[in-house]
Amino acid sequence: MPNYITIDEFKKGEITIGEIKSAEMIEGSDKLLKLSVDLGEERPRTVVSGIRKYFEDPSALVGVKCAFATNLEPRPLMGIPSEAMILAVSNDETFSLLRVSDATTPGMRVK
């Protein structure tokens, strides 16, 4: 039996397009990256994510437009408040972000 939810419940989760402006390693962590993400707001948000192992060179993430969960309460990771969650799929063999066309604008909301 699937755990059905209503469309209104689904839409309580805000999914927003962001453009990654910078991506850097965090001293003392071999798992986390610290991203600065333009989500179409006044200032970019800081996003701390456990995607270090998928990006030998974090600068490959700069300019990428992809989907973020944007209404989770900020939580600190390695002492850095993470203000959104990057959405991804992964298994032992592969990893992928949820990417959108370059023609999209940061702040666009998934519907």
Next chain:
Amino acid sequence: MPNYITIDEFKKGEITIGEIKSAEMIEGSDKLLKLSVDLGEERPRTVVSGIRKYFEDPSALVGVKCAFATNLEPRPLMGIPSEAMILAVSNDETFSLLRVSDATTPGMRVK
């Protein structure tokens, strides 16, 4: 004030990678397309979506791997039960699906 939700609430919405196997117009509708989508299950699901206007040639969708909401109760559109919702962003200027790498496998769950 943002409408914060918990990570558990967010994860109630199942987001799954699907591969579009076929895409066809629906007689009598200039808005809808009928998709057959491999979501890593025994049989593909039928997805009816109002994305007709973005795809002059629906066959451009065949082979595309992208994100679907997969635990909404099926609902009929033009008499056809739609068994998932394709996720997308759009405004007056642009439209985009949430695409993933070709190396991903249908059925992978977004986390």
